[in-house]
Amino acid sequence: MKRPVFKNLQLLRLHWRRGTLTYLLALLIIGVLALLSHYLVQSIVNQQEASARVVNLAGRQRMLSQRITLFAGQLLAEKRNQSITLYPGEYLDAIATMKKVHQGLMHGSLSLEIPAPESAAIHKIFTSPPINLDQRLQAFFQLADSIVDESLPLTARQQAYQALSTMARYDILNALDALVLQFQKDSEAAIAKLQQYNRLSLMGMLITLLLEALFIFRPLLLSLYRREKQYLLLLRKMDAEIAHRVSFQTFNDPLTGLPNRISMLEKIQTCITLAQQNGSSLVVISVGLDRFKDINNSLGHDKGDELLIGIGERLQGLVQQYHGFLGRITGDEFAIVLDQRKENLELVQLMRQLLQSIAEPFEGESFCIHVTASLGLACYADDGANARSLLMHANQAMRIAKDEGGSCFRFFQPIMTSKMTRRIKLDQELRLAMSDCAQLMLFYQPKVDLRDGRIAGVEALLRWHHPQQGMISPAEFIPIAEDSGLIVELGDWVLVRAFEQMSWWQQQGFTVDVAINISAKQLLRRNISERVLSLTQQLEVDPRHVQLEITENNLMDNMSRILPQLQALQQYGFTLAIDDFGTGHSSLSRLRDLPVKVLKIDRSFVINALRDQKDEQLVEAIIGIGHTLNRTVIAEGIETPEQMALLQQLGCEEGQGFLFAKPMSAEQLEALLHKGRIDLSSKEEMA
Template sequence: MVELDTLGTADSRILVVDDDLSTRLALVKILRKEGYDVYQACGGQEALDYLSTHPLPDLVVLDVVMPDVDGYAVCRTLRALDRNLPVVMLTGLDDMEAIDRAFSCGATDFVTKPINWALLIPRVRYSLRTYRMTQALDKVRMLQSEAQEVARLGFFEWDPKLNRLSWSSRLIELFGLPDPVRNLGIEGYLNRVVGEQVEYVSAQLREVAEGIQNKVTFEHDLSGDEGERRIRAIARRTSPESILCVLQDITDFYTVSQTVEFQRDFDTLTRMANRVKFYSLVEDELDSKVPCAVVTIDIDRFHMINDSLGQAAGDKLLQLFSLRLNAATYGFYSLARLGADEFAVLIPEVEGVTTLVRWVETLQARMNEAYELDGQLVFMETCIGIALSPEHATDSHHLISAAIQARLVAKQSGSSRFKVYDESCQQNFARRLYIESELRYALERGQFTLFYQPQFDLRLNRVVGVEALIRWQHPEMGFVPPMEFIPIAEQMELIHAIGYWVAEEAISQAARWHRQGVQLRMGINLSARQFSDERLADKLGRMLKKAGLPTEYLDVEITESVAMESPERVLQLLAKLQEQGVKVAIDDFGTGYSSLEYLQKFDVEFIKIDQAFVRNLLGNKADQGIVKAVLGIAESLEMRVIAEGVESAEELELLRALGCDEIQGYYISRPLPPAEIEPIIEGYNQDEDSPV
């Protein structure tokens, strides 16, 4: 079933080999979107059959685990066909053995599963670029070998006893040397050798002049009127009185070679060590048996920068971040870029955990300061993980892995956190990996369900709306809290599929109630990642039309922090939603950084006061003041207010007295499935003497 993508427009052809249909199709779709010609094979044997009858592609994306012929065997076959062909293998994040084995089989790079789609395309571009550079280098080598006697060659003859030097005209012309060098001795040549290389070149020539060696070959830089050139020299004694030195200009070859070597070990954007080089640096440090530490740093929500400002701005920000990291470490420590927005620091000779933690606190504060990007201040937050040798690991793979695990735990606790590795990180990391694995199939296995929590109108004494809340009931893990799996779904790019399932299911339920005469407003939550889909408003519109639900009964809720991360993009989306008649609410109001200017621009129908301000409302004057202020703002902007987290009659009455429009919380009802929530809603809406 190998298919040729006839829509590809790029010169590069890519073969995707993966037995998992969803992963393979996702890879093909994303690569085709970038303009590559894409072929696909559903297994190792099919890939081998294809390779035996077709020209080699320019790059292969290859899964490791396949039922017939595994990725290692396919990789070895590819290496036998072309030693330089880039092979990007798909491996598990924690499977260091698989990663090592992939490289031993000849893999060029690897991408961990679940795939970080934002990182995949830069990896592919990098591999293809390096491949072309390697092909160019091989071509230069071939041409040099075939035309060695005539291509950019010159020579001089030197009589060591009389110190007379005869330059060829070709040599003077080739290197842009001034004509007076004809009358100089060996000093005329050595004066053109660059810097500290003079002593080395002199030593090589002396060995031939003194008869220690009959022939020497060496390289150095030579300065001429047209700048510095890289020279390969062969000096040979041709008679007792004469030494012939043939010089070849290898500048182009040397430049390509240096570029390839740099790209092999370093990240071209930040000029830092890449992942492979960093592993080597850590291993070398561990060999010294001196305690050291690895610190990994992740930029929170970096994808929002690319989404709102564009990839060029994102690249510029990464460069600014890397420059600040280098300045903050004073150039003393080895730095690396491990992934799209992941960095690492190798700290040798660690004095102790306490000292290291104080240093990390200072570093994090420095890295979180505002960045100026094209005249605009951009704020970023970081999460940091710390692992020490020998306490946490004694080899590079496990030490770096421990630092990454600690960082992931810190990230789950919120922004601007750091964590020193401990046993809980391993347990947490193992659970996270299991959740990642199971989350991929939860939707198709029907493990998600929606619960609904009523929203009660304090003036009408009726339930006027519900908020749809997703629940995951796993057969082995049991109930998995949304706060645990939603962030993972966002990182895995599964949030789009899950978010659209929630929207479609909630709209369908609202339409069923509508047909039964229960006309409730349905609230659904949008994730930050869903704002990257420019077709979001159109998709919601089609769902409403299909279900037959009037648009005014849909209430889209976005958190304040999401709204302020990319306000212009949010404004565009909200405008499209409001054109269709959909209502919009700002959720968790008071916990973000919104300004009145943007609140006016958003023109939303509802503000939802976060439960953090309702929890202590009865006894906390500060919280009462915040609630009064929000109610005043909402009234001036003609917005309605919903207070979340109401758990007592006293809280309800105080909110009613303050002029709040609606409430939501356990006092009315906890979130329940449709069959259980329906009689509660009916009871409130039919009972005129409700105590509420």
């Protein structure tokens, strides 16, 4: 019979040693398994965190590609409008950042805290067809760099921008989506592997160490579960945030946060459906800020954006009082929708409130802006049966209000559509007429010395003989050319034809001073003075016989930018004149400092001078100012002997109008140039 172990000290020591060694071995196994599990779990968790950062970086690549495309469009727009500003460093920074992120995603990066990808599928996305993300991005970077390459012509840079925009919109986004999807698949596979390992590890510990293993691994499993749950929550949060951001950018204006054009069209269509069901009506108001481009050019786009945000807040507060909603359509244009049709008197009051609200001074940081707006109104169902037609007709009415001087409102009328259609058609046909020598021509109207009848010079006047409509008034097609930007090419065409005619007259023995109208947009080009001088040198025309006329409003609105060009033209010998003088807002100090030699009194004052004493006093004052400043004064629009007699009495030097001669072709003018003068006594006898 064996003795109990606890009574045998030697056996007790042996049992204690064996038990201790077994327990220590169990603890060692538990420790090794715990360390191994911790290492594997931590590595997989780190991999998930790196994958999350990769997904974030891929999303950043998407935003960077869109931002680069946006900057490229702005740079080319500035280049095309010839208003070159300081090159923004953000564009190059965005390209450099995108390259850095791309290299990090492809090869790993310590600074970005992402390892090099080990998945063959991810390597294939970067380097192999059909995706080949690395090749696409290198092509994208090459296009982005070529857009700011000054050695390339503008057309090549515009083509590069089109390719850049297409690649950013389709190729890169699709490739990045494929990359993110593959990372997510690898992440899900890692999570699945981790979950499988956890189950096997738990089973092994339960079998080998039973309850002891549970006390060791339970906190670890709970921690792992929490991390996995947090990671899944993070992924869901990221997906929700991206979906919300995409939805917001799709239906909202990113600057003001207001509904954009797409959203407004949907809202208007919904209101139309409700109006059809309820038998009610709908009002759409288009709001356009007047001369907003001048604010951007003078104060900068940042101040312009602040103004747009402030105007949006003002309009939003007012619109909510009428239970309507507001959206930003594009640029400086907003739209207001009222789901109930008001009486005309209420609508007029609302329009006036809108005008007054916008006209209040807008004070920002270190600046104060006064801005006005033009409003157009269209009603459902009188002015349109769907959202697009209502918004378009309201916008057309707003455009008419702008054309009439701004700071007013107009209700839509069907004739406005025909006017807009005609403007668009004439714009296209005027571009075609530029290449058709039979349509555009120059007529010439003599300027007469009112003291002795001598022909002091002629004014070159552009005429358009349309093949179907006949002669189209310059008062109609010149504003169209101004709005479309075609006035620069058209003005250059006039300069070339007028100088060619002067050269021909010089060969025939005639020395004629020719006045040529020049637009402010031509003067805003940096090289206009050199261009005009080069033309006169090529055609052997003396600049002293060339008079360049610019209207008073255009001159004063762009004084700071075109004054250097005017000074250069004066130094080259050209004579400068202010056309339509009296209709603008010149100050005597500005007039004194301008390098102009001639003031042309607007024809409206001349026509009304005999009927309105105030207009007569204005004409007398203009002549007095001109003489005081040692300027030559020319009166336009003289049609009667009585007007001529009044101007002679007031001391006006030269006159121009139908009384002396109508605009005529160069061939018809030559006969008059042979005489050299017009008999003023015969004109006086006509009275």
